[in-house]
Amino acid sequence: MTSPHILQDFDHAITTFRGELLSMAGKARHNLERAIRALLERNEELANAVIADDNDVDDHERRIDELGMEILTRFHPLASDLRLVISAMKISGNLERISDHATNIAKRARKMSARAEIQEITLIEPLYTLADQLLRDAIASFTDHDARLGASLHDRDKELDRMHKSVTAVYGERIENQNGRSEDYLHLILVVRSLERVGDLAVNIGEDAVFLEAAKDLRHSKDRSIS
Numbered sequence: 001m002t003s004p005h006i007l008q009d010f011d012h013a014i015t016t017f018r019g020e021l022l023s024m025a026g027k028a029r030h031n032l033e034r035a036i037r038a039l040l041e042r043n044e045e046l047a048n049a050v051i052a053d054d055n056d057v058d059d060h061e062r063r064i065d066e067l068g069m070e071i072l073t074r075f076h077p078l079a080s081d082l083r084l085v086i087s088a089m090k091i092s093g094n095l096e097r098i099s100d101h102a103t104n105i106a107k108r109a110r111k112m113s114a115r116a117e118i119q120e121i122t123l124i125e126p127l128y129t130l131a132d133q134l135l136r137d138a139i140a141s142f143t144d145h146d147a148r149l150g151a152s153l154h155d156r157d158k159e160l161d162r163m164h165k166s167v168t169a170v171y172g173e174r175i176e177n178q179n180g181r182s183e184d185y186l187h188l189i190l191v192v193r194s195l196e197r198v199g200d201l202a203v204n205i206g207e208d209a210v211f212l213e214a215a216k217d218l219r220h221s222k223d224r225s226i227s
Contacts, residue, residue: 010075014084017067021088021095024060025139028095029132031057031102032198036128039109039191040121047113050106057099064092080212087212091142094201094208098135101194101201108187118184120174123167124191130160131198138205147213150206154218157199164196 031050038047068089071077077085112118134153141150171185171192207218 006075010071010077013067013071013075014081017064017071017085017088020060020064020067021092022139022143024057024064024092024095027053027057027060028099028102029135029139031099032105032128032135033132035102035105035109036124038106039112039124042109042113042117044110044113047106047110051103051110054099054103057096061092061096064089083212083215087142087208091205091208094204098198098201101198105191105194108191112184112187115181115184118181118188120170120185121188123170124188124195127160127163127167127192127195130163131195131202134160134199134202135205138202138209141206141209142212145209145213147210147216150209150213151218153203153206157203160196160199164192167192 031053034046035050037043038050068085071085072082075081134157137149138153140146141153168189171189174185175182210216210218
């Protein structure tokens, strides 16, 4: 029989593990929000803060990996507890990449802040809004144990893909016009690409939430129904 002491240690480890992941999720989302603000507001100081704070997200990922491995080797969890550890470790990798995209956006914002403003930069806003909604709901699908919400992200991400193609085409046309701002429009194309990737990573997180709650792997699956 498992001793009460071991059970108490396990519960504490799981609570700490989940808390670390949720803190990481909050920081990754905050970094993305500030990176877009830095771009739209031409705020070099804010861009520098995002770049500096990316190390905190990296530290969270390392800590989650360490805690996850400790739980696996010490407690040998089964069923839903095992899925929690596996899902959370995968989610942390996606969150780290989201923060990397925020850092890349911040670096481009810093470069563009020294140059004249581009009117079409406002086309970024609706893409960010949708990408952030997907990320917010992806995190919620994990924290709220909502498999259906997690599964819904795949279809919703298609709208972000459509917007990505449309805005990229506009910026591409501006580059072809050779109005002396080609470099800036290229930066914006890559920002749009980062936001599209954030949507993809949010879908990945939603799929991990589905695996946690429904024990179903949606990757590469045509059947995305949740029974």
